[in-house]
Amino acid sequence: MKNNRFKLLLIAVVALVSVWSIWPTYRDQQLSSQLAGFRSSEDSLKFTIDHRAEIEQAREKSLKLGLDLRGGMHLVMEVDLFDLIEQKAWNKDARFQQIMANVKSASATSGASPVELLAAEFKRQNIPLSRYFYDIRNTDKEIVDKLDKESQDALVRAKEIIRNRIDQYGVAEPVIQTQGARRLIIELSGVTDENRVRKLLKGTAKLEFKLVKEPEALLRAMESVNAMLSETPGAMAPADSVSSASKPVSPDTVAAGVAAPVRPSGKKLSEVVGVMKNGVVFTPEYARDYVASVLSREDVRARLPQDTELLLAAKPEQTEKGEKYYPIFLVKKSPELTGGVITEAKATFGTESVQPEVSMSMNEEGTSKWARITGANIGKQIAIVLDGAVYSAPVVQSRIPNGNSVINGITSLDEAKDLEIILKAGALPAPVRILEERTVGPSLGSDYIRAGLQSLIWGFTAVAIFMIFYYNKAGIAADLALVLNILIVISVLAGFKASLSLPGIAGIVLTMGMAVDANVLIYERIREELGEGKLLNSAIDAGYNRAFSSILDSHVTTLAAAFLLSQFGVGPIQGFAVTLMIGTGASLFTAIVVTRVIFDLLVGRGFMNEKSFG
Amino acid sequence: MRIFQKTNFNFIKHRRIAYAISLLLLVSGMVSLVVRGLNYGLDFKGGAEVVIRFEKTVDIAMVRSIMKDAGVNGAVKMYGLENTVLLSTDFHGETADLKSMIVSSLGDRLKSNPSEVVSIQAVGPSIAADMKWAALKALLAALVGILLYVGFRFEYKFATAGVVAIFHDVLTVLGLFSLLGGLFDFMPLEVDQGIIAAFLTIAGYSITDTVVVYDRIRERIRGQKPSEYERIFNESMNQTLSRTIITSGTTMLSVLVLFIFAGPAIRGFAFAMFVGILVGTYSSIFVAAPLVFDWQKRSKSPIKLRGA
Numbered sequence: 001m002k003n004n005r006f007k008l009l010l011i012a013v014v015a016l017v018s019v020w021s022i023w024p025t026y027r028d029q030q031l032s033s034q035l036a037g038f039r040s041s042e043d044s045l046k047f048t049i050d051h052r053a054e055i056e057q058a059r060e061k062s063l064k065l066g067l068d069l070r071g072g073m074h075l076v077m078e079v080d081l082f083d084l085i086e087q088k089a090w091n092k093d094a095r096f097q098q099i100m101a102n103v104k105s106a107s108a109t110s111g112a113s114p115v116e117l118l119a120a121e122f123k124r125q126n127i128p129l130s131r132y133f134y135d136i137r138n139t140d141k142e143i144v145d146k147l148d149k150e151s152q153d154a155l156v157r158a159k160e161i162i163r164n165r166i167d168q169y170g171v172a173e174p175v176i177q178t179q180g181a182r183r184l185i186i187e188l189s190g191v192t193d194e195n196r197v198r199k200l201l202k203g204t205a206k207l208e209f210k211l212v213k214e215p216e217a218l219l220r221a222m223e224s225v226n227a228m229l230s231e232t233p234g235a236m237a238p239a240d241s242v243s244s245a246s247k248p249v250s251p252d253t254v255a256a257g258v259a260a261p262v263r264p265s266g267k268k269l270s271e272v273v274g275v276m277k278n279g280v281v282f283t284p285e286y287a288r289d290y291v292a293s294v295l296s297r298e299d300v301r302a303r304l305p306q307d308t309e310l311l312l313a314a315k316p317e318q319t320e321k322g323e324k325y326y327p328i329f330l331v332k333k334s335p336e337l338t339g340g341v342i343t344e345a346k347a348t349f350g351t352e353s354v355q356p357e358v359s360m361s362m363n364e365e366g367t368s369k370w371a372r373i374t375g376a377n378i379g380k381q382i383a384i385v386l387d388g389a390v391y392s393a394p395v396v397q398s399r400i401p402n403g404n405s406v407i408n409g410i411t412s413l414d415e416a417k418d419l420e421i422i423l424k425a426g427a428l429p430a431p432v433r434i435l436e437e438r439t440v441g442p443s444l445g446s447d448y449i450r451a452g453l454q455s456l457i458w459g460f461t462a463v464a465i466f467m468i469f470y471y472n473k474a475g476i477a478a479d480l481a482l483v484l485n486i487l488i489v490i491s492v493l494a495g496f497k498a499s500l501s502l503p504g505i506a507g508i509v510l511t512m513g514m515a516v517d518a519n520v521l522i523y524e525r526i527r528e529e530l531g532e533g534k535l536l537n538s539a540i541d542a543g544y545n546r547a548f549s550s551i552l553d554s555h556v557t558t559l560a561a562a563f564l565l566s567q568f569g570v571g572p573i574q575g576f577a578v579t580l581m582i583g584t585g586a587s588l589f590t591a592i593v594v595t596r597v598i599f600d601l602l603v604g605r606g607f608m609n610e611k612s613f614g
Numbered sequence: 615m616r617i618f619q620k621t622n623f624n625f626i627k628h629r630r631i632a633y634a635i636s637l638l639l640l641v642s643g644m645v646s647l648v649v650r651g652l653n654y655g656l657d658f659k660g661g662a663e664v665v666i667r668f669e670k671t672v673d674i675a676m677v678r679s680i681m682k683d684a685g686v687n688g689a690v691k692m693y694g695l696e697n698t699v700l701l702s703t704d705f706h707g708e709t710a711d712l713k714s715m716i717v718s719s720l721g722d723r724l725k726s727n728p729s730e731v732v733s734i735q736a737v738g739p740s741i742a743a744d745m746k747w748a749a750l751k752a753l754l755a756a757l758v759g760i761l762l763y764v765g766f767r768f769e770y771k772f773a774t775a776g777v778v779a780i781f782h783d784v785l786t787v788l789g790l791f792s793l794l795g796g797l798f799d800f801m802p803l804e805v806d807q808g809i810i811a812a813f814l815t816i817a818g819y820s821i822t823d824t825v826v827v828y829d830r831i832r833e834r835i836r837g838q839k840p841s842e843y844e845r846i847f848n849e850s851m852n853q854t855l856s857r858t859i860i861t862s863g864t865t866m867l868s869v870l871v872l873f874i875f876a877g878p879a880i881r882g883f884a885f886a887m888f889v890g891i892l893v894g895t896y897s898s899i900f901v902a903a904p905l906v907f908d909w910q911k912r913s914k915s916p917i918k919l920r921g922a
Contacts, residue, residue: 078740194734198709198710435741436737437734438734438736439709439733439735440732440733441733443732444665444732444733451876454875455871455880458875459867463867466867470860502876502877502880503811509868510869510887512868513865514819514864516864517861520857520860520864524856527616528853546833550822550826554819557763557818557819558815559818561817562815564752564756564759565815567752568749569807573807573808580815614615
């Protein structure tokens with residue numbers, strides 16, 4: 001009996017802690033429904049003010065619903081560590097590009113980190129890493145360590161920067177986690193404009209100020225590219241004349257192109273690039289993607305003069321007739337100044353137009369550099385390049401001493417505001433890509449909630465009724481244990497601030513079916529012992545003792561499988577694995593300890609006899 | 615209430631029939647896996663899935679043709695309710711483009727029945743490959759873990775037979791998914807992360823029934839002569855038959871509830887679990903224990919079991 005007193009106490013404590021942990025969830029529900037019940041908005045406002053502390057506390061501690069139930073976005077993003085490695089390398093020649101290409105194709109089939117793959121490829125080719133990275137005196141190992149460190153830093157920095165951006169955009173309780181060596185998992189609830197968020201997260205925000213080369217150099221570069229493309233009949237048909245770049249495509253041809261958008265993939269570059277009278281080289285809107293893909297080709301870039309590159313404008317300009325075209329710029333590849341010097345950014349409307357723009361100010365170092373650069377290049381164009389696209393290329397009128405600069409060529413105020421956010425939060429150390437995206441709207445979420453609740457109710461009813469039907473009074477004990485089991489699962493979720501998703505609910509329903517298994521094993525054994533003529537008390541004793549071994553084995557294997565699942569699975573599946581783990585673990589306690597105490601109490605008072613096990 | 619009370623089936627004598635049935639199940643599943651392959655879901659195939667909800671009941675064929683005209687390649691299916699459809703496509707571009715393509719084409723052609731995109735899921739090809747690999751690793755780890763644990767708790771013959779039974783269960787369900795994949799509109803039976811979750815849960819659960827039988831054999835076999843083994847195996851299986859079936863029964867009951875009530879997102883998982891538990895119960899009686907018996911007959915040494 002002494003032993004039982006301890007067990008009773010334990011059960012009481014567990015039950016109390018569970019109820020205490022679930023209480024805020026219940027209050028939160030209650031308060032919300034009270035709030036929804038008010039007719040006038042004044043009443044509800046008054047209620048909110050009066051109960052503010054309680055509402056907030058209840059909300060904070062209540063069980064969180066998963067994104068699938070309340071609606072939101074789940075994203076998996078990858079930081080492009082290859083880009084980071086390329087940034088770190090110097091003296092990049094054809095051999096280096098070849099190695100990088102090999103490493104990238106190897107990474108498609110291997111789970112190893114990019115740095116490991118890089119080191120392996122260098123070793124295979126028998127080249128020291130120091131030929132391209134850091135100091136020539138460094139050993140391979142030192143360089144691998146440094147690159148590893150850089151990669152880790154890049155992931156942490158990317159996470160911080162993305163968190164900053166999300167915080168400034170304003171999403172309640174965002175979850176941002178790193179996964180593995182180069183992935184970020186981002187969960188945002190209640191997002192209305194997914195597209196904007198996507199852009200906000202993806203923007204590398206690499207801001208650069210680059211000198212624009214003179215128009216003649218641009219024309220020569222275009223000609224040389226054309227000539228090269230006609231020499232190598234690869235993806236494109238050979239161009240008929242070398243001088244075609246200087247043969248202007250008149251705005252009329254542009255108009256024809258816009259009116260009848262043909263797929264430009266089979267076209268020659270010279271047919272979709274024109275030159276205006278004022279020397280601006282451009283491509284019509286329909287051919288932009290094609291031209292961009294040609295300009296990013298490795299062989300095309302190699303053909304350009306030393307330290308230059310061809311860039312497209314970020315936004316199209318319009319002719320008087322309303323035809324849209326994108327100017328093309330030849331700029332110095334190494335930037336004069338980068339976005340790291342930006343301290344403040346502000347979205348505003350321009351002084352002379354209604355076009356939104358972003359004005360920026362720089363730190364001390366940037367200010368003095370900017371003054372020197374503008375002073376030395378009066379009358380020349382400086383391109384403001386964001387993520388590889390030219391936003392504007394103003395002509396420097398005078399030396400700018402105060403470190404101010406402006407990005408214009410922005411179409412909407414929302415876009416300007418997002419630019420402000422990403423400029424303030426800083427540039428990502430390397431580009432990021434969205435690998436996986438799951439968006440659930442709130443209406444589908446409420447469907448899932450209804451389906452989940454129904455499964456819970458029916459699952460419990462079915463199992464509970466079956467147990468009473470099959471095992472009589474003993475079944476009631478198992479059902480009480482089952483109730484406690486469900487309470488424990490929900491309270492652990494709420495207590496550890498884990499969220500409940502639809503797969504999580506499925507896990508609970510499944511747990512209900514499995515949790516009573518332990519009771520079934522015990523009861524069957526007790527029946528057997530009773531059948532052999534044992535007395536009730538010793539039969540119960542023997543039942544619990546002899547069934548324990550099977551129960552332990554089955555719980556250990558289920559727990560192990562659930563644990564592995566939680567390790568491998570992402571997002572939705574993890575929710576299932578976690579509830580299954582908690583439920584299975586809890587059922588060891590509820591099915592073995594709780595039912596036993598109930599029996600001891602009932603048998604002691606004579607409420608149970610040999611027939612109570614059905 | 616009692617069912618299966620005091621049964622006296624001669625399981626061991628008829629084990630070869632059970633072996634034949636299992637082999638037939640496995641072979642037909644394997645043949646189907648080779649010939650028909652598996653119907654991979656979004657997680658492992660990559661691409662995008664879009665759930666579109668209409669205000670009123672909608673004609674699937676109509677939506678299908680609109681999508682085709684809009685240049686969105688893929689399958690259109692009912693998704694639970696009459697007014698909700700699921701579009702699966704191999705689209706790999708910007709999800710924003712996909713969404714605007716769908717919204718504008720439906721808005722143009724079905725003006726009388728406004729629609730809303732309620733969910734978009736997109737998985738890139740690289741992550742899909744990663745997930746497949748991780749799933750395989752997790753399954754293998756589970757099997758090895760169970761092999762070691764049961765080997766430690768009983769002995770290696772029992773453990774191996776138990777793991778063979780798990781293989782049998784998982785492969786049978788996989789074969790069934792291959793055979794029946796795409797046959798039913800209300801459950802496409804695609805292999806995705808949820809199915810892997812089912813496989814792992816089946817692996818963990820399938821051994822439960824097996825362990826119950828093993829436990830009884832261990833209890834009764836101590837100090838017995840090998841000539842008595844057949845009788846003991848049979849009696850043990852008969853004595854535990856009731857609990858083997860009831861434990862599986864309660865779990866199948868809750869899985870059935872999931873199948874009916876939890877909606878289309880869980881249905882494939884529930885189906886896999888249901889079949890898995892069914893086959894798992896069968897295999898613990900007809901595969902695992904008889905295998906141990908056959909193995910034991912061949913090796914001369916008597917069974918030495920650990921534990922109590």
